[in-house]
Amino acid sequence: MSPSHPGLVDFHAHFVTDSYIRKASAAGHQSPDGVAAWPSWSAERHIELMDRCGIDTAFLSMSSPGVHFGDDTAARALAREVNEHAAEAVRDHPGRFGLFASLPLPDVDGTLDEIAYAYDDLAVDGVILQTNTHGIYLGNPRLEPVFAELDRRSAVVFLHPTSPAGWQQTSLGRPLPMAEFFFDTARSVIDLVFSGTLERHPHLKVVVPHCGGVLPVLADRIDAFIKLFTTGSDAPDAVARFRTLYYDTAGTAFPRQIPALMKLADPQRVLFGSDYCWTPAAATETFTAAFDIAEQPEGTTWRSLTTTNAHRLLPRLATAPAQRPAGRRA
Secondary structure, eight states: BBBTTEEEEEEEEEOOOOOHHHHHHHHTTTSSSOOOOOOOHHHHHHHHHHHHTTEEEEEEEEOOOOOOOSSSHHHHHHHHHHHHHHHHHHHTTTTEEEEEEOOTTHHHHHHHHHHHHHTTOOSSSEEEESSEEEEEEETOOGHHHHHHHHTTTTOEEEEEEOTTHHHHHHHSSGGGGGGGGHHHHHHHHHHHHHHTTHHHEEEEEEEEEEGTTTTHHHHHHHHHHHHHHSSOOOOOHHHHHTTTSEEESSSSSIIIIHHHTTSSOOGGGGOOOOOOSSHHHHHHHHHHHHHHHHHOTTSSHHHHHHHHHHHHOOTTHHSSSOOOOOTTEE
């Protein structure tokens, strides 16, 4: 990649393993979130796609439904299993992958143990948190020790939507990623703001997926309500708080989502996301091509902007250049 056309950094990239699919399916997730079938993944196929799309580095994470299927002990073991599997891919392909570790929430003690192992033994780049786990949202007071520890580590916290409680009625039989994921993303971020979690833990670097879901459209309404229902003069400025968050562009960012996001987000906190392997390879290539052919931000390009932001957020990217084959896409 040339300086004017840099390699992308993918903050929203997923993996699955055969073992994980078997355990999730056995727990009732044969059609996860209403999707017809599980995807497949291998590091080699992922890197081939990255090379076709001009992606230097992808940060792997486990998508919905996460690792907790109702049993704390099993969730701890599954989180450890998938984290070690992804960490091996990171080691085997220097510079091509990073890792956002899965955590066995809402099991707080198990999560604190896995945070320590993930950071101290696996040297992960951050963690992934589902927007809720069995209806427990991230602003719940029981999760305060988890956020305190992540704040102590100045963690990158990648949020990912999952099925909300009551989805059987609200989804109307359609795949949940189509709309419910966007609503649950906003619901979880609103909870983090209303609960004061973000204010109490200012060192967190929170990445919101899918251009914020419906959050950019609701931001002013949320701000009005939080001021209306907060007593005294301590009501937080919700819009200002939203601007402290990072946002990835996974999915159908163009032509309508990005303009809405840019009316809310700090341009220096916008990151690229592909959503592979849950987004099939052909669609990933189409969405990435749209990133290059869309109207570009003034004075820069979406590639340059998001890559510069990624390097600022995770400086280790500058010291771990991706090992790419010759002749990759420019």
